[in-house]
Amino acid sequence: MSDKIPVTVLTGYLGAGKTTLLNRILSEPHGKKFAVVVNEFGEVGIDNDLVVGADEEVFEMNNGCICCTVRGDLIRIIDGLMKRKGQFDAIIVETTGLADPAPVAQTFFMDEDVSSKTRLDAVVTVVDAKWLTERLKDAPEAKNQVAFADVIILNKTDLVTPEELSAVEAQIRAINPYAKLHRTQRASIDIAEVLGRNAFDLDRVLELEPDFLEEGHHHHHDEDVKSVSFTIPGDVDPAKFMPWVNDLVQQEGANILRSKGILAFQGEPKRFVFQGVHMILDGDLTQDWKPGEKRQSKIVFIGRNLDREALNKGFLACAA
Ligand SMILES: Nc1nc2c(ncn2[C@@H]2O[C@H](COP(=O)(O)OP(=O)(O)OP(=O)(O)O)[C@@H](O)[C@H]2O)c(=O)[nH]1
Secondary structure, eight states, X not given: OTTSEEEEEEEOSTTSSHHHHHHHXXXXXXXXXXXXXXXXXXXXXXXXXXXXXXXXXXXXXXXXXXXXXXXXXXXXXXXXXXXXXTSOSEEXXXXXXXXXXXXXXXXXXXXXXXHHHEEEEEEEEEEETTTHHHHHHHOHHHHHHHHTOSEEEEEOGGGSOHHHXXXXXXXXXXXXXXXXEEEOSTTOOOGGGTSSOOOOOHHHHHHHOTTTTSXXXXXXXXXXXXXXXXXXXXXXXXXHHHHHHHHHHHHHTTTEEEXXXXXXXXXXXXXXXXXXXTTEEEEEEEEEOOTTOOOOEEEEEEEESOOHHHHHHHHHTTBO
C-alpha cells in the first residue's frame, strides 16, 4: 500500500478557491513534485493558464465534466502517469466546480489498473463562505462536494461577518460532521493539512452511498448551468471593457455564477487576468505575453439563462 501514489481530489463549487489553493500548494517550497490534472467546464481553456508551477506537469481535460464523460480520460492520464512513476510524489486532481466528487473518487477504486497503483488520499473541498448558503438551495453538486469531503477549506472568510461564518459552518456540519474543517482567506493553509492526510474513508462513503463501488453510478448535472466563451483575436480596450463588465455583473450577477478571462489590453505588455464570482470581480496584470505569442483576449461565463448573443456582442464591442 505504501508505494501507491497518493491522489488528492480537489473539489468545490464554481469560484470557491480551488485554483487559489492549488497555486498555493504548488508555490510552496515543499521540495515535492506533483502531477496535476485540471478539468474545466467551458469551451475555451483558461484554467490551465491560471495554474502556476513551471515545474509541474499539468494535464488538461476539457470538453466535459470529469465525473461523467471524461472519466475514461482520467483513467488514461493516470495510467500514463504511472508509466513515469518515480518522477513525482503525488497526484492532484482539480475537478470542475460542477463535478460530483463521488464518481471521481470511485475511479480510484473501480478501475483495477488505477487502484493497484494509486491511493485516494483525501477529497478536499473548498467552500465559498459567501455563497454556500445560496448554492445549497439550488446546486445539488455543492451539497455532494461537502458531503464527500475529508477536508473542508471554508474559504473567503473576509467576505462574511463572524455570525454569517458560524451559520455557514453549522450548515456544513449538518451535512458533514466528520471532515476536518479549516477557515481560510485566499486558501491560506499549511499544506500538511491538505496533502498526505490518509483521510479518505471508504466506510463512511459507503454509508453515504451504498452503491459507491458498483458500476453505473450516474450523476445528473444541473442542466441549467451553461458555459459560453468568446475570443477576440487581438487586444481589447480597457476603457471599454471595464465599464462593460462591471455593469454586466451588477445587472446579471445573480445568473452569472462564474466569469474569467485572459485579456490583452492595448499597450500593455502583461496579460490581464480577470475573475468574477457573481458580482464580485477581481483583476490583475500577470505575466508578460511571451515573444512570438499571439496576443488574444478570451473570456468565459458560466451560469444560468445566459444570453449568448448579447454577451458576445458586448464583448466584441470592447475590441481595441
Ligand atoms: N475575497 C476573497 N476572494 C478570494 C478568496 N479566495 C479566492 N478568491 C478569489 O475568488 C476567485 C475565484 O478563485 P479561484 O481559486 O479561481 O476559484 P476556483 O474554485 O478555482 O474557480 P473555478 O475553477 O472556476 O470553479 C478569484 O478571483 C480569487 O482571487 C478569499 O479568501 N477571499
